[in-house]
Amino acid sequence: MKPKVILTGGAGYIGGAIAFVLDREGFEPIVVDDYSTSRPHKSFPFKVHQVDLKNRAAVDQLWQQLPPVFGVIHLAARALVPESVTKPGLYYENNVMAAVNTVEACLKRGITRLVHSSTCALYGNPVQVPIPESHPQAPLSPYGESKWMVERILGSYEKLGLKPLNLRYFNPAGAIAGGKWGESHEPETHLIPNVVRFGAQGKAVPVYGNDYATPDGTCIRDYIHVEDLAMAHVVALKYLEATATTVKAINVGTGRGYSVAEVVGAASRVLGRDLKIDWHPKRAGDSPRLVADASLMRKELGFEPKGDLETMVRTQSEWHSK
Numbered sequence: 001m002k003p004k005v006i007l008t009g010g011a012g013y014i015g016g017a018i019a020f021v022l023d024r025e026g027f028e029p030i031v032v033d034d035y036s037t038s039r040p041h042k043s044f045p046f047k048v049h050q051v052d053l054k055n056r057a058a059v060d061q062l063w064q065q066l067p068p069v070f071g072v073i074h075l076a077a078r079a080l081v082p083e084s085v086t087k088p089g090l091y092y093e094n095n096v097m098a099a100v101n102t103v104e105a106c107l108k109r110g111i112t113r114l115v116h117s118s119t120c121a122l123y124g125n126p127v128q129v130p131i132p133e134s135h136p137q138a139p140l141s142p143y144g145e146s147k148w149m150v151e152r153i154l155g156s157y158e159k160l161g162l163k164p165l166n167l168r169y170f171n172p173a174g175a176i177a178g179g180k181w182g183e184s185h186e187p188e189t190h191l192i193p194n195v196v197r198f199g200a201q202g203k204a205v206p207v208y209g210n211d212y213a214t215p216d217g218t219c220i221r222d223y224i225h226v227e228d229l230a231m232a233h234v235v236a237l238k239y240l241e242a243t244a245t246t247v248k249a250i251n252v253g254t255g256r257g258y259s260v261a262e263v264v265g266a267a268s269r270v271l272g273r274d275l276k277i278d279w280h281p282k283r284a285g286d287s288p289r290l291v292a293d294a295s296l297m298r299k300e301l302g303f304e305p306k307g308d309l310e311t312m313v314r315t316q317s318e319w320h321s322k
Contacts, residue, residue: 120222
């Protein structure tokens with residue numbers, strides 16, 4: 001019998017990718033989602049328990065009905081930085097309450113292993129690049145603040161038996177190989193799906209800012225293939241099972257940064273057409289360079305991402321074409 005893993009927010013882009021990888025790696029994902037920021041999709045083969053995690057009674061009821069589980073991967077959260085600035089209450093209520101209710105229900109069932117979807121947005125404007133986990137936390141948005149709050153809240157539950165691990169994502173991109181599952185938001189705010197979409201339409205790619213203090217003037221980000229990110233969660237759950245004393249937070253990136261212009265260039269090669277850039281003024285709050293120090297991930301989890309930038313673009317294109 002496959003060990004079961006509760007996967008909150010499991011019908012979204014990253015959650016869906018994790019569900020596919022859990023299944024591939026011999027686990028059974030128990031997907032929980034309220035479809036507030038995702039939607040049912042014909043490509044998703046897993047049953048979804050539609051529950052609002054802000055409703056503690058509903059969460060308790062579902063958890064009590066479930067069979068024994070190996071652990072929990074908690075993703076459920078709102079994650080749009082600009083929206084969080086205009087609607088901070090929505091982010092504090094949703095992201096923090098969902099986490100607290102999830103943990104409370106877990107401890108009632110004796111479930112202690114919990115991998116939390118955190119973010120590099122905790123680091124704010126970095127004073128050190130590559131960014132280590134010890135970097136000061138100084139979020140620039142209510143989204144980042146809410147995730148930082150959840151990390152600290154999870155830490156306070158350790159005395160009650162919880163064993164949490166915060167995975168601080170950098171920039172997930174791409175799709176599950178073969179176009180099985182990928183990113184499709186409306187509105188879409190992420191670079192690689194937008195580059196693929198505009199490229200497929202023969203339109204110029206909007207790029208914000210070309211005078212940053214980087215080699216080509218465009219922002220640099222650490223992109224990690226979503227299938228690698230998903231696999232990191234599986235490895236993290238096994239790490240929590242095998243290790244008595246664990247670290248509290250681990251960056252999940254590659255340690256390699258690519259500029260926006262480099263991403264457009266990679267997409268031109270993959271798509272076989274010369275993509276043009278539509279230049280716009282830089283956006284407030286965009287850091288020039290966000291790159292992970294991924295050495296702790298490699299040391300503690302023994303995990304090495306495999307997907308390169310062109311793989312991310314190619315798999316996103318496969319998903320987009322379907």
